[in-house]
Amino acid sequence: MSTSSSRSSSQSSRGMTDITWTHVIDGVNPNGRKTLKCLHRGKVTRGGGIFRMKQHLAGTKGDVGACLKVPFDVQYLMRESLKDIRIKNKEKVDSSKYNTPYGAPIHRLEGDMLNEDNEEFCPSEIHINESRFGSQQKLLVDAMTAIESGYKHPNYHGLRVNLLRDAKKEVQLFVDSYRKIWENVGCILMADGWTDNSHRSLINFMVYCPKGVCFVKSIDASDVVKDVGTLLKMFEEVALWIEPNSIVHFVSDNGSNYKAARRMLSEKYPSITWSPCATHSINLVLKDIVEMDHIVYLARRASEVTKFVYNHTFFIAWLRRRQGWKEIVRPSATRFAITFIAMRSLYEHKHDLQAMVTDKSFVDS
Structure with missing residues (x-):
């Protein structure tokens, strides 16, 4: 992997939500430069960010040596994470090749022309994802087939002026x-x-x-x-x-x-x-409740449980295999009701979480 690719990937993985952060410690050396230290082997890196440490834990050949003491499951997670990064980077490169001021069209491929001898025929650059809009696509096809031959589609000026004016009049x-x-x-x-x-x-x-x-x-x-x-x-x-x-x-x-x-x-x-406003009134009531000491304590503990589950891929994968599992609602900085919705969601997952911590795979990990 090239240095530029490594740099761009490391920048996209610097968020503290990256699973690699659970296996490293960030610090500062005597020269004031940021460092990362591997928790398994003690390897210290002074550059490359979290991406280079991910390479270290994955044991891949690159800008840093492999960690010889990392557990197998952690090494597997790091390799899968690197694979996802490579796929995303490739998608970005592929999409950037064909961007135009009007979006990213689907380019002409073999078989696009109905009659290769007719040089006047040119396929419409309709994005392939449009085929996923089932009902809308059906309405479009029905409308096209209902039009008699000889219909001419509106030009740029017609779309920008006449049709826009007609749409405004219709809304009025x-x-x-x-x-x-x-x-x-x-x-x-x-x-x-x-x-x-x-x-x-x-x-x-x-x-x-x-x-x-x-x-x-x-x-x-x-x-x-x-x-x-x-x-x-x-x-x-x-x-x-x-x-x-x-x-x-x-x-x-x-x-x-x-x-x-x-x-x-x-x-x-x-x-x-x-x-x-009734909604605003309810939010003001919940705001006063959520600031109570025991509610603050419960919300913090609930957040810690949720973060632990979602920061460990093995545990969340184990929970998702359970019958009837639904994702835990995680708190966010929105309205105050989300705190109570998240705690209720956690309470509904009580038995699943208890089963997880008593499972042999959890105890032995």
């Missing part, structure tokens, strides 16, 4: 059909504040009526102070677009600024009543 007609329901029976306006992956503070506005839920607009509030006056202006703008007399109820988050803004909106338009 769809929303207008909802507006009639709002006028006749009333509707509920909902404001949902959230933060996306780019750390933008967004507020989504949706309207509910007996016909269904309709998305109205999304406001990027990242660069504004969400005080009472600003929120009231946003809420009133959407309410005027819907028609205040058509709104019978307004639901939003439970922040003090949101409470004050919706109360002022209700005072200005008496037909609009308001209530806090």
Whole structure:
């Protein structure tokens, strides 16, 4: 394996979730350079990262000598991990060869042409994965066969201008059909504040009526102070677009600024009543519960059990062979309910985990 390939692979394997970290200790030498030490033989490396230590434990020929004291099962895991890395690197190289500004098309292969003598025929560059979309593919084929010969597909300009304009008009007609329901029976306006992956503070506005839920607009509030006056202006703008007399109820988050803004909106338009978001209220209750000392202790212990199981390939493989096994829900930094969902999941796996620690293969490992 070349040095550049080793470097790229080591960078992709530096995360502390790599199984190799359970067999090495990271440290710093007197010169301030990071080092990795093998727990089995004591081998110390000063470069190459976790990938070089993976080669050491796997016993493969490369930039570092093989570990002579590593257990067979650990050596097997390291070799399988290296094999997966080689496959992923090959896939990346293969896909990068054919990338275009519009994606990665399927290139012409032997047999693509229905008639090799007809030079005017050129196959469509449809990705082979499209064949997996069963129902969508069937609808596409049915639509194509229903069109008579002589049909010309739209060009780039048609797709970018005419069809896009028609699609926008179709959506507008769809929303207008909802507006009639709002006028006749009333509707509920909902404001949902959230933060996306780019750390933008967004507020989504949706309207509910007996016909269904309709998305109205999304406001990027990242660069504004969400005080009472600003929120009231946003809420009133959407309410005027819907028609205040058509709104019978307004639901939003439970922040003090949101409470004050919706109360002022209700005072200005008496037909609009308001209530806090039930989901947000439940999350606030769970937030207080999850901060209790005994819940913090239980959550930490549950996380340790889960990490131990999923960081040892042999044990998780043993559990997955048990009848009726379902994956353990692992906590993540989302809403507070996930802590309780994860602990309940762990409780439901109680007998499987007890059976694992009393099994002969666990005791002898």
